[in-house]
Amino acid sequence: MDDTISKLKALADKNRLRIFCALVRHEELCACQITELLQVTGATASRHLSILVAAGLLKSRKDGRWVLFSLDRSGNGFDGILQWLDPELRISLTLQNDLDALVRITGLSREDLCRQQRGEACCPIPKGAHTKKES
Amino acid sequence: MDDTISKLKALADKNRLRIFCALVRHEELCACQITELLQVTGATASRHLSILVAAGLLKSRKDGRWVLFSLDRSGNGFDGILQWLDPELRISLTLQNDLDALVRITGLSREDLCRQQRGEACCPIPKGAHTKKES
DNA sequence: TAAACATTTAGTTGTTTGGCTAATTATAAA
DNA sequence: TTTATAATTAGCCAAACAACTAAATGTTTA
Numbered sequence: 134m135d136d137t138i139s140k141l142k143a144l145a146d147k148n149r150l151r152i153f154c155a156l157v158r159h160e161e162l163c164a165c166q167i168t169e170l171l172q173v174t175g176a177t178a179s180r181h182l183s184i185l186v187a188a189g190l191l192k193s194r195k196d197g198r199w200v201l202f203s204l205d206r207s208g209n210g211f212d213g214i215l216q217w218l219d220p221e222l223r224i225s226l227t228l229q230n231d232l233d234a235l236v237r238i239t240g241l242s243r244e245d246l247c248r249q250q251r252g253e254a255c256c257p258i259p260k261g262a263h264t265k266k267e268s
Numbered sequence: 269m270d271d272t273i274s275k276l277k278a279l280a281d282k283n284r285l286r287i288f289c290a291l292v293r294h295e296e297l298c299a300c301q302i303t304e305l306l307q308v309t310g311a312t313a314s315r316h317l318s319i320l321v322a323a324g325l326l327k328s329r330k331d332g333r334w335v336l337f338s339l340d341r342s343g344n345g346f347d348g349i350l351q352w353l354d355p356e357l358r359i360s361l362t363l364q365n366d367l368d369a370l371v372r373i374t375g376l377s378r379e380d381l382c383r384q385q386r387g388e389a390c391c392p393i394p395k396g397a398h399t400k401k402e403s
Numbered sequence: 404t405a406a407a408c409a410t411t412t413a414g415t416t417g418t419t420t421g422g423c424t425a426a427t428t429a430t431a432a433a
Numbered sequence: 434t435t436t437a438t439a440a441t442t443a444g445c446c447a448a449a450c451a452a453c454t455a456a457a458t459g460t461t462t463a
Contacts (some may be wrong), residue, residue: 134360145276198430198439210352217348225269333409333460
């Protein structure tokens with residue numbers, strides 16, 4: 134039961150649910166892409182990611198300097214979770230907006246993305262991104 | 269999305285998950301039966317129940333002095349939730365123990381149960397109930 | 404009507420959680 | 434080998450939460 138509660142707790146947070154749903158549609162995302170998506174500090178994104186990994190919902194692998202995260206579909210009841218959350222993916226404006234934002238984020242090279250996050254303004258954020266309101 | 273997060277948060281608590289799973293197997297339970305099951309104060313059980321109702325996972329109806337709770341199966345994605353949690357019901361010792369305890373609890377009249385909770389010791393708790401350990 | 408009683412609401416307290424900044428670790432580039 | 438950098442960890446604070454006791458609410462019975 135503790136295992137199930139860990140998964141529920143892990144998903145019962147807006148930012149972590151956004152991460153999870155983003156990874157339903159994108160095979161792999163690195164920590165800095167998640168950071169950019171959520172618009173929080175890298176430390177905060179890292180904490181959320183570690184909670185999702187600890188709950189057995191995500192797995193990660195290193196790729197040089199980067200750490201890439203993806204869904205861990207091997208967990209108990211994973212299909213039930215997806216079946217539950219899938220309708221959500223289609224109707225939530227927040228999640229739709231995230232998918233739009235991910236088109237931009239994954240379109241940048243990881244180098245440019247991280248440079249941008251450090252405020253060197255080499256890659257201005259296109260107007261309209263991150264501006265839709267939740268229904 | 270907020271609706272989904274409410275449901276996840278509501279289930280992401282050990283006592284509330286126990287309530288929910290108890291109601292998967294028992295059509296209706298009153299607040300005092302839940303109180304007896306969880307071994308918490310009536311106020312605490314009432315709060316947990318209200319959170320589950322607010323999340324749309326349970327519904328309630330009044331029957332005289334008593335309030336009876338049951339699953340609200342009309343909610344979005346309810347089947348996915350059940351599909352996810354059903355395996356849990358079979359393997360968790362805590363939940364199995366709860367089902368055993370419910371046999372005793374539902375075997376008592378509501379009157380006797382509530383009298384017992386007030387400590388008049390009219391209905392001694394059978395030895396062995398509430399004693400199994402979680403795996 | 405008065406007393407008993409099932410449940411809920413209010414108010415308090417200690418714990419958990421989510422965010423931040425700063426410091427640390429590990430990898431890559433100069 | 435020094436510097437830059439992606440990610441994590443540590444430490445802090447405010448907000449959220451779960452438990453309790455006590456008081457309030459609404460229903461039934463004497």
